[in-house]
Amino acid sequence: MNISGPAWLTVLVTWVTGLTYQVPQKLDLGDSLAVTAFSLLLVFAALASIWLVIAILGRVLRQFQKPKGGA
């Protein structure tokens, strides 16, 4: 599950920034860059979230599908 580390981090950062960022109506360079950074972060967060879910799901399913040991 170590591989999902960056996914956790991205989701966390986005939730925090998403709560504090207000989208302006008119965009100068600073606003554009802020929107760009925020939006890219959100794209990463959404896809990282899917990564996280797939990783957890794959791990769980593989646990259940492991061949049972026996005599």
Added chain:
Amino acid sequence: MFTHALERIVQDSGFATLDWRSAIMLVVAGILIYFAIAKKFEPLLLLPIAFGILLANLPFSTMGSYDEGGLFYYLYMGVKLGIYPSLIFMGVGAMTDFGPLISRPSSLMLGAAAQFGIFFAFTVANLLGFTPQEASSIGIIGGADGPTAIFTTARLAPHLLGPIAIAAYSYMALIPMIQPPIMRALTTKKEREVVMTMPRQVSKLERILFPIIVTVFVVLLLPSTAPLIGMLMLGNLFRESGVVERLSDTAQNALMNIVTIFLGLTVGATAKADTFLAVETLQVIALGLVAFAFGTVGGVLLGKLMYVLTKGKVNPLIGSAGVSAVPMAARVSQIEGQKANPGNFLLMHAMGPNVAGVIGSAVAAGILIALFGS
């Protein structure tokens, strides 16, 4: 009497009112028809788009998408209301194998990184004076996903539909020419030679759960992506469930073909001379290229980072496939990989980021619509 009738017919004909602007549009339509037929540049969409332009620019034809009462006026409702792109996404979902992505979910990050081009072009477009809505629609060309570009533009800047659709599909066809120089410039030969290990087998249960989980998760996170992601994943569930083969077949063949005809024709018919022949159009086309190029840059650079983090197990060339454009971008990764190492086979590995790019561009579109939609 006869002369008078003849004179009237001539006066009422399109020849009498055909101005130079409409004539230029007819030439543009002719060039696009040539590219579609002779060069096979995305012919499935470019041909109906080009013929739509042709029809819309014939005087008195009332075949423009905005000509109230005309045929395309009604068919255009499918674009305006976001119906056609969503139905096409259902077909794309029914055709897509998400197996490579499920087996290596870190590919999703490459699909996210390749959306950098969208936001880079968005920033430049803002600086050039476009409104945030127009800049968002222009940027989305970089998602290399025609239906997503049309879906976003129809909502945010419908007056730019013609140039944006033409730019998006033209550049998608030109991916084998646009991407390789960037990929080679950003990677070393050693990096391009990396042979990746085969991904694990994905179980049927994982394949079935994937579209359901992605739909619930992404739509909860970004409700505005529901039409695109929801239909994409519905199509994929048709495919993976294995119990509705007829629906899957219809979604990826008959329905998709019908919708493609309507979409292409009506998008083409938005490009009338008075709106298309403007400096703005040239800017859109130039910015579209910037978006494509920087999308490739973003994907390859993250691929390089993954190469370093995995101690050389990931070939950075697969990053460029994150721009979507399934499966052409993955094929470009494969070709470039084989040029560096003839024994290399990157196609399967590149399909992961490639299908992640479809999800990524839909998510990027959802964000822009959420931010700037009315």
